[in-house]
Amino acid sequence: MAYRSGGAAAVGLVGLLRMVPSAVLAPLLSPLADRGRRERVLVVVSTVRGLATAAAAALVAVDGPVAVVYALAVVSTIAATLFRPAHSALLPSLCHTGHELASANVVRGLLDSAATLIGPRLAAVLLGLSGVEMVFAVSAAASLWSAALVVGLRYDAPPRPDAGRASRLLPEAAEGLRAVASNGGLLLVFGLGAAQALTRGALTVLSVVAAIELLGTGESGVGALMTSVGVGAVLGSLAASLLVSTTHLGRWFALGIGLWGLPLAIVGSVPVEPVALGVLALIGVGNALVDVAGFTLMARMARDEVLARVFGVFESVVALSVGLGSLVASLLVERFDTSTALIVVGLVCPVLATLALSRLGRLDLAVGALDEDVTLLRGVSMLAPLPLPAVEGLARGLRPFEVAAGETVFRQGDTGDEWFVIESGTVDVLGDGQVVTTLGPGEGFGEIALLRDTPRTATVVAREDLHLRALCADHFVPVVLGHPHSTRRAGADVDELLDRFHPHEEE
Template sequence: MRTLRNRDFRRLWISGGVSGIGSWLLVVAIPFYVFDLTGSTVATGLALALEALPALLLGPWAGVLLDRWDLTRAMWIADLVSAAAVALILFADTDRIWPIYLAILVENVATMVFRPAARALLPAVVGTGNELAAANALNAFSSSAIRLAAPPLGALLLAGPGITFVLAVDIASYLLSAAIISTVRSPTLRAGRERRSGDAARRGGAEERLAGFRFVARHRALRGILIGQTIFLTANAGLTALLVPFTVGRLHAPGYVLGYLISGLGAGYLIGAALSTKAASWLGVRELLAVTQFATAAAFFTLFNAPNVPVAIVAAALIGLPGSILLITAETAIQRTAPAAMLARIGALFFAADSLALLIGALAAPAVTLALDLPLTLNLLAAFAVLAAPLTLFAVPAHPANFTRIRS
């Protein structure tokens, strides 16, 4: 593939795969570990909700700083901080759950820096043409392959060597990722950093923070994507927070079966990533976002009404296929539309909105189960996800010119 001949992208892609393997091993291990230590759906939901706080509270500030900093340096430092955060979980036990919560907070502070930096870095490395869509699809494809294999492996390692071994693998993956990212050198990126630093020196801090908000508020395409995706991701977060109780309480399966459900999701993501470039040629951005939101929501109903584990795994794959295309389409549209000098700020704003959705969904869903039963709550959340599709059709413009980067 032509994209992989790009030295800087190839190294970013490899580092993403390395750290992704470690992170996805924890996808099963952490919620199951918290649930095993506490036996509480609220405690498990709180662990998920804490992931949202750093990006929600500090994300816009980080975006301003990233538009001044060298992005590769920010990314490898974030990896080192993540490795240290994961090490904190080694100190948790039944009577001392707080190290897990602290680790989640610190790791997600690092992620709050890493994700918008990676989003802003990619167009600088591969450009904003066809190679950008190909790069996003390739990233999604490799991430999906990892999602397919790593969760059941994490479940097996959790049942075998145990949580300490899983944590050690994740720490090592962050350290290796940092080493690889530190070798990325892009002349185009460096020139962009210098230009953005000069722009930043001529503006006040408050104005810089508001610039990203103002641009998105005035830009119909970005504003529409932000609204539709926030509604969809709120429902998705609520359903994710209830996935462990659903697996144990509704499917009457052991906790490690969650790994198989996530692998089914990964299989769907793998197929969706492979089809994403082709799908973009069939429909416009607005229509593709709405169709994939609706299809994913319909698959939510199938999963959470599944009579047994095999059907649930198939339903999870049906969620992943359109879900992958949805995320790739939104990611590419944002990168192509936002001005290069503001991409980190705008990216941080979108991640803050994602975090708000995660916080609301993760806290509200377990609370609702206290008033309603689990099956009803799951179906209400799936119905809420359906609302994203018509909202996107209304809020996002159809014309392709709305998704062309404005030069700044």
Template sequence: MRAGGILTPRRGLQTGWALTTTGRLFVPVALLVLAYQRGGTGALAATSVALAFIGAVVSVVVGRLGDRTHLAHVLMGVVCLAAASLVVSMIAAVLEWPLLVCLAAGTMACGLLATYRPLQASLFPWLVHTPRDLASANVAAIGIESAASLIGPLLAGVALLTTTPDRALGVGAACVLLALLPVAAVRLPESYGHRERDSTQRGSFLAGLFVLFRLARGGAFPALAGVQTFARGALNVLLVLLVLEDLRVSEDTVGWLWAAMGVGGLAGAALGSRILRVARLLRSFAGGVFLWGVGLLVLAAGSSPATAAMGMFVIGVANAIEDPGLFTSVPRLAPKEMAAQALGAVEIVVCVGMALGSAAAPGLAAAIDVRPAIFAIGVGVILVALLYWPSLSRMDRATVVTDASTSLLAEVEVFEPLPLVVVEHLATRLTRNDYAPGEVVVREGDAGDTLHVISAGRAAVSVAGSPRPELGPHDVFGEIALLRDTPRTATVTAADDLTTYTLHRTDFLTAIQGDCAPVETLASARLRRDGVLDP
């Protein structure tokens, strides 16, 4: 513990995530309203486009920097620069400097804050002692983000109600400045300095796009993700126009409506935890996109803020159902060695879709008015979702989930923190292995990148020739291999007829983090579970 026992490095990282995510979701609301008030529809659209593209560019730069530099220092630098950028943005707005200065600094801050998620994912394995801790940390991170998706816009609504958009930017800056305190508590173990740098090729984004297009008939994944993010980018612009030009209510309503989407996201997450299964993932993906269209139709049909809030609530539910379907299905269906590249391609589609939607929105609004533009986009989203529904449904029904494998993993402590849908996904990636009595399963000193779960039989264990307690059904060995390729620290031999199921570490980390690309540099060879064997 640090600071008198107040913050551990892990809690510091999570607290920083909560504050920066709240700030990142607060700032665009104030920034978009300010852009419209001072620069009109053109500045509003340009700001929305910049929010999409700058985040992607900064993520690449910070990712490369993280490969070569101390990750904790990179994180602190990112938060410091984001805080400074927000302060500059606020000062530029209050003192009425050129609008470009304010918007450039604000969008740069949002882009920097978007890199906190991958940096956090890279830091967690250095701050935990078991894969179970890692899974718990990632589940907590998702919960924090869901809460911030409500709190950030809610704060924006309050700030815009009580002050002007330029001064409201100070609230976002305060959130990020406060994050510097917990982020300063992030200290990595000494073993981090002796880590091996990743020398493997990351693979091209073009190769990832090619894989993404081939995952389902007709390029269903990029098509559905593209149309949904096009709608999201357009909504950034059209929602401001709807509030200020059509409904003619105060600008704080923009914050309340985004907060309604956050409430829908929380409700959708609760619903998703009950209905999501591996055999329903693709239908959840397409169904979530369909609901996006329904939400847009509700938004377009209403003539009051209450109806608009209902539409945003439906969109929030749709988001929470769609995202798990997309980000779990891609690594499940892609070749193992291309899963990270395929997920990277999803991010490209997201950025391009949002940018195109933001750029197209002003023209649509000018041509057919705001509400008809929202309605037209909603109809388009629904039609694309319906187009791909039959083929994705057939793929879902063809998915084979072995109940026995799922039950086996569900009873293993390592996997307890994971949602059932993720456990079911991992069950589809298991490989069965049968060993005769006396056969060596793993040998001390050999390279290891798989976890073994014993399904039946007993296994004898020895370390440097000295016997250790036997392992039996539901016991695991090789768990640190889920965090890092590291030599086996013990020899495991079948004591009788032995059946194990193996899981490759990239499958596990992809399932719980959504991106396994940086995994080789993440975990220390000194990670140990006290009192638990880790061959």
């Protein structure tokens, strides 16, 4: 409709205007998901959307005021803006390893792609069978069903700030911006994500113009092109489950970014419908890789306490870039021609992805090192129940600590201010001068003094050269005691150790 009334420029302007509300609201509302339990935010959002859409369905059925229907649609849209940041921030807390998180993002990408492909076609069927009110009613039921599913979610959530401080939304949103600005890895992923979103926005214009003016397939051809992208996204999500590993996320991300643009350049160079349908499916594959690798990388690099705000900023960047992309594409078509616009836009992502390859490779190395530390900590009994963000938080605070054979790590009666985990080597644990036990790689010690707030209850001596990782008490204690499962496990472990060292409370 926009193309018929105003050409490519009208399509681009509409695309930009559609994105403005999400761009403004996402970073402003996302602090709400960093307070309290994130699944409750999802329940509220889904319930509000369901009730608003159900009310719209009822009004349409009785020919109610159109203005009220529009207002309800706005309410639903505002609520939806908070869903993706909250959902993206919640997923890591349901996982225990980076591989689990990547796998969860594969499943989410597959479901998103399938819903994007099936949803419009289901709406068309419902419109044909009944009317708009039925589309609204089914959408409302889906939202309320989503809320019901999340209500039953059980997991070990960390303590979070009170959710009732509405007056602090702006400062908290600014903290999310600072978290992104201070992290070079996040800035790189955000920049490439913005390029991909710009290309996505351009595609909304170029698919219309290319189908009508370049390929000669008319308006029906627009649907065929976008269906090809959707099919590619579903197939790409299935392939991502076999291809993506946590050690090469940056490289897969670069490939996905490149696949977002290259097919457009090919269509611009070879404007033939079968070629267009085939190569545009690769955009869907690229989208699957970008979603899996990009969202997993962001979750691994950002601190859990600001994670929803980081994703909120990302949603804002994406929304602005999509809107800008649609406008840029329309201006290119008006200034040059459709083929030139396709080639210019299509080269943006491949060029940027190629330039970023070395930095993404370093990002892979950093994530790999983080995985090694997570694996080391996971071997400690009291830390095993912790969700991935908590263990990663501990891993980021580890520092290397070396002790030569025969030297003492700490003595019985010392003030305890650090916890240790053995990377290599062995130690003797002595209570009142007697060897109580010997510890080796992957085992931790020093927790009794920290968790019970007592002096050191044993002396620890290196039997051979030691490579330890140390964690300060201020970092260790709040995490261990901030999760019910790890608190119980730590309490049981400490009691067992104290019983072994009887009659004193040695470690």
